[in-house]
Each structure stands twice: as C-alpha cells, then as structure tokens.
Amino acid sequence: xxxxxxxxxxxxxxxxxxxxxxxxxxxxxxxxxxxxxxxxxxxxxxxxxxxxxxxxxxxxxxxxxxxxxxxxxxxxxxxxxxxxxxxxxxxxxxxxxxxxxxxxxxxxxxxxxxxxxxxxxxxxxxxxxxxxxxxxxxxxxxxxxxxxxxxxxxxxxxxxxxxxxxxxxxxxxxxxxxxxxxxxxxxxxxxxxxxxxxxxxxxxxxxxxxxxxxxxxxxxxxxxxxxxxxxxxxxxxxxxxxxxxxxxxxxxxxxxxxxxxxxx
Numbered sequence: 001x002x003x004x005x006x007x008x009x010x011x012x013x014x015x016x017x018x019x020x021x022x023x024x025x026x027x028x029x030x031x032x033x034x035x036x037x038x039x040x041x042x043x044x045x046x047x048x049x050x051x052x053x054x055x056x057x058x059x060x061x062x063x064x065x066x067x068x069x070x071x072x073x074x075x076x077x078x079x080x081x082x083x084x085x086x087x088x089x090x091x092x093x094x095x096x097x098x099x100x101x102x103x104x105x106x107x108x109x110x111x112x113x114x115x116x117x118x119x120x121x122x123x124x125x126x127x128x129x130x131x132x133x134x135x136x137x138x139x140x141x142x143x144x145x146x147x148x149x150x151x152x153x154x155x156x157x158x159x160x161x162x163x164x165x166x167x168x169x170x171x172x173x174x175x176x177x178x179x180x181x182x183x184x185x186x187x188x189x190x191x192x193x194x195x196x197x198x199x200x201x202x203x204x205x206x207x208x209x210x211x212x213x214x215x216x217x218x219x220x221x222x223x224x225x226x227x228x229x230x231x232x233x234x235x236x237x238x239x240x241x242x243x244x245x246x247x248x249x250x251x252x253x254x255x256x257x258x259x260x261x262x263x264x
Contacts, residue, residue, distance in 0.1 A: 009253040015194040017050035025166035043158040047080035081259040101259040107236040110250035119223035124211040132173025144182035148203030195231040
C-alpha cells in the first residue's frame, strides 16, 4: 500500500470508526476503553465499529466477552463486530470465531476522492433516476432490492424510513425507474464533519444488469456529494461491484468482514 493509501486509511479509521457518529435517529455511539460500538433498537444496526490498534492478545478475549455481555444485557439477540483486515491483534478473527461469532462474506473497503469521480450520468434508454422522498418511494426501494438481491429488506426499511422522517439531510435515496417499475435502488449516507459519504445498495434487477445503471447511480450520488462539500466516497464493495468501482477511480484500502453474534 502506498503512502497516500496509508494516509487515507488512517483518516478513514479516525473519522469513520474511532470517532464514529450515530448512523441514524435513535441510535447512540458508545466509547469504552478498547472499542467503539453503536447501540440502538433491535431493528437498528448494532455492533462494534472500531477496536484499539494496541489491543493485544492478553486483553482481546475479555474485551470480546464484555461486548457479548453488553448486548445480551440490552436484550439484543444479534450484533456485529465489523472487523477490518488491518485490525489487531492479528488473530482477532479467530478469537471472535472461538467466542461464538459467525463470519459473513468479506467486502473490500474502497475509497475515492469525490473530485476524481465522473458526475456525468449516462443511462440506458428507458431508465430514469429520481431521489426518494416519501414512504411510497421507500417501498419501491424495497421492491428493487428484494428483486435484485433476493433478500429481505424489512430492517433496512425501518432504518430508511427513520432517516427520511428525522434526518433527511443525512441520507439520499435513489431509484432507477423503467415506467412505474423500480429496476435498481441505492443509498448514500452522509456523515457531517467527517468529509466522508458512504455508498450502499445499487443492486440491479437481472434484466437491466450490464447496461450502466450501477455506474449511473454512482455518478448521480457523486454529484450530490460534491455539491454538499464531501471530499471522499466510501463503499464496502462486494465482488460484483468492486471491479466497476475500481474502473471508476476507487482504490482498495482494506477488507472488512462482518462477524455476527447470535444468542441461541
């Protein structure tokens, strides 16, 4: 990793993890010794976002056990430890597994300076983009997501509705429409004071894949981020979207793997 990438990763770790802000209404960020974690209701994202770079093997197991106990005391049956490849100690992943966590699919942490990205939105014929403004639009987002990914959107629905209602300036939802049908949806989370905005979603229904819809959604959100003065876009990218984003100018800084604890 070159010096610029190292500096950018250090900035990301500091702004987005160590000094994390709540990612929606009604959630709080707690700082305790060796970790920073987010706590909300069962429908919110709950989990550890940062652990101290000097966390050593002697302390790690006790720190993991303390997080399990904390979320259990709140009555949460599930929470996530968001582990990055550069986190310490080097065997933290193994320690999480030994403590009963389950690893999900790893993703690549990609970041790009907004100024380096194209904001020209080029769409295939018949597709138009528009922003999300109300609960009906959120249902269209849910339909597009469930058709594209085949996964349930109920928890995300709760989170998106809460942001629209209580913090609309911190959230941008985008729909790609063909007539009255949503063929893709995407979100951008804005993190005031950090310089970063995060891109999420962007799954496209099968018939419209490979036609530039995802690329257009990135450009559309990059334009909004630029207008609002954000310096960097960040994506936790799947293997499907990572090659597209790299071609657009994003660079890989690390990988991140969700380790999920479910109480049985």
